[in-house]
Amino acid sequence: MSSEEKLALAAIAISVVLKKTKSERMGKKWLLMRPKQSDTTLLEELRLYPDDFQNYLRMDYDIYNELLEVISPLIVKQDTHFRDAITPHERLAATLGYLATGRSFEDLKFFTRISAQSLGHIIPGTCRAIYETLATIPQAAEWIEISNMFETKLQFPHSLGAVDGKHVTISPPPDSGSYFYNYKGFHNLVLMAIANENYEFIYVHFGTNGRVSDNGVIACTSFYKMLKQGNLNLQEHTPEGFPFVFVGDEAFALRLDFLKPFYSRLLNDQRRIFNYRLSRARRVVENTFGILVARFGVLKSRICLSPEKIDDVVMACCVLHNFLRVKTYQQYTPQGSLDVEDPETHILET
Structure with missing residues (x-):
């Protein structure tokens, strides 16, 4: 092929590309x-x-x-x-x-x-x-205020927060196999969170694959590592001599600073009352998850992004939840969207 023919073919190819680009524009x-x-x-x-x-x-x-x-x-x-x-x-x-x-x-x-x-x-x-x-991190004075509010509103003294995990459905990355596949039958990542009595997130951790149990997830968090090392900027004891505690369900390991319910087969009257009180305190984190999902529809369906981008999306939802609960809670969670317990009759009013 001569050089003239090559130039002619190149000119034709360039014109086709330019026409296609113009057409697309x-x-x-x-x-x-x-x-x-x-x-x-x-x-x-x-x-x-x-x-x-x-x-x-x-x-x-x-x-x-x-x-x-x-x-x-x-x-x-x-x-x-x-x-x-x-x-x-x-x-x-x-x-x-x-x-x-x-x-x-x-x-x-x-x-x-x-x-x-x-x-x-x-x-x-x-x-x-x-x-x-x-994003914010609670200081020592805020921990004490959280404890006081748990005792005032939920009659569970010395609690600093309720802990639980939530599964966020994802579209698994290519070649990930069953790595993100959980026992519930779908691919997911776990959002581990601590909530205060006002349905606000104190701490959130996201990104552990759904095959891991809640206790395994929390063991990977910076919160739990700091808790074990005593580096959470907490006073070691309250004035009454009892330690501050976090509360969770049966999936977590029992510690002096992390309480969970007694096993059902070991209950007596006192333990049954304790389980009731702990459950009332622990439900705030489940309610917080409920509010979060109700207000941010992206968490209701499968998120089709890479795990790193899903992390950005979920963490933004959590801090926006706190931001709106503080700034405009009446519009963000209007009357009737939360259960309110009568302090005297203990009847839930919706």
Whole structure:
């Protein structure tokens, strides 16, 4: 083949590629309409309907702006000569919409006018920024306040938190086999958490595969290692001389600082009363999981991301839960969404 023929073939190939690229661009022209017709435009309209805004993003307009202000420095990108960068406002709105609904990226792209490939990078990155911004660690004075509230509200003294694990359904990575397959019959990762009496997370750990028991999961956490080493910034004893404790179910190992129920075959009247009191204290973590899943739809279905990105998503849900419980608990968990026990009759009122 002569050099002239090679040049002619190369020119034809280049023209085909250019036509295809132009065709693809014209076919996705609707993506270029993002500044005028994305979900951020919808948010501006929803400001006139606070209930709808709250339902769409799980927070009101003022709280949304507060969150946007604090995380913007972590997610802002620079414009280029070829295109304008996706703004922090668009990134946060897309992320909160995903967390609230659990829609696939292919579905979300039509609401956000951001390609599914870009959403695959934007949403985990924004979730990571949310967690880095909102995550907190209790100090010694807060531990004591938590203990006092457990005694006041649940009549279980010296408790610092209720511990339990929750299975989060995932799509297993390629070639993972049965590594993430649990005894319940699906692939999952475990969210291990400690909750206080106000249905807030004190500590969360995520990422252990679902084949491991709750006791095996907690043994891998930094919390449990610090607990065994006495490095949790706690006072060793209360004024009455009793140690602070955490409470859990039968799956956990018994320790002086970690209580679980007596076995059912060993019960007497006193142990039965103890089990009842411990169960009342322990249920706060189960209720906290219930609130979390009810408010963040992404946790209701299988998450089809890599384990590292799923970690970002789940941890962001947990810190957002705390943030909204503190900032706007009446809207986040309105009256009727929580069980309230009458302190005199001990009857649950819903």
